[in-house]
């Protein structure tokens with residue numbers, strides 16, 4: 001099962017991806033967490049110490065690998081002929097690193113597409129990598145996406161089983177969820193859910209739930225605003241290690257349970 005976590009900048013994609021990944025891993029799933037963000041920081045949220053996290057080179061910046069697999073070095077002149085379907089089968093095993101609870105982390109990074117869409121070796125490699133990650137048995141792949149929505153339309157993330165849109169509670173955010181739902185139409189996504197993060201009050205929760213339900217969104221859960229998450233972030237720690245009993249971590253645990261039920265139901 002391949003789950004994409006998308007949404008605007010700073011909504012909580014990385015925090016939620018990381019905590020979910022570890023809950024799945026703790027409960028016997030093989031978990032591959034993919035950091036597909038240019039500001040790669042999923043490693044820290046997963047609980048990899050800063051010193052180790054700093055050593056990870058994103059695939060998108062691994063010039064040797066890109067050259068080896070596509071036949072062309074990144075930055076080569078336009079028009080160079082390169083392999084559009086590079087062999088990526090061994091990359092996950094060779095380049096993923098271990099995070100706590102046995103999560104595997106693959107830092108793909110992303111490409112600066114420069115507006116019109118990039119047709120370059122690095123993009124070809126990433127596209128192949130994200131599209132052809134072969135799922136192992138009882139495996140969950142959680143992709144922490146780049147902020148914003150444009151990349152969703154680029155087909156880099158084809159064949160996703162589930163898209164989780166993370167929003168903060170506001171009227172504007174429901175518009176974002178709407179745009180993501182439209183873009184997801186191009187991606188063959190079977191299920192689309194919304195997670196509302198950083199909820200302050202019961203009133204706010206009711207209001208946003210009402211708006212989302214009226215528009216036909218399925219709400220996977222909501223997570224309260226929780227200072228413990230901010231503190232964990234400031235210390236460069238996983239919220240799960242910093243305070244496993246925090247309200248937000250408990251809410252993410254609830255979301256994990258819902259996901260397990262959806263998986264068991266077999267609709268995805």
Ligand SMILES: Nc1ncnc2c1ncn2[C@@H]1O[C@H](COP(=O)(O)OP(=O)(O)OP(=O)(O)O)[C@@H](O)[C@H]1O
Pocket residue numbers: 007008009010011012013014015016037039146147197198199223224225226227229230231233248
């Ligand atoms: N439930 C929460 N309560 C309080 N703060 C939160 C909560 N969830 C996330 N945050 C804080 O919001 C900030 C952004 O979170 P995070 O990095 O997970 O978001 P993101 O969507 O991955 O951001 P980016 O778009 O920059 O990748 C962080 O400082 C994090 O600590």
Ligand SMILES: [Mg+2]
Pocket residue numbers: 013014015037144
């Ligand atoms: Mg992030």
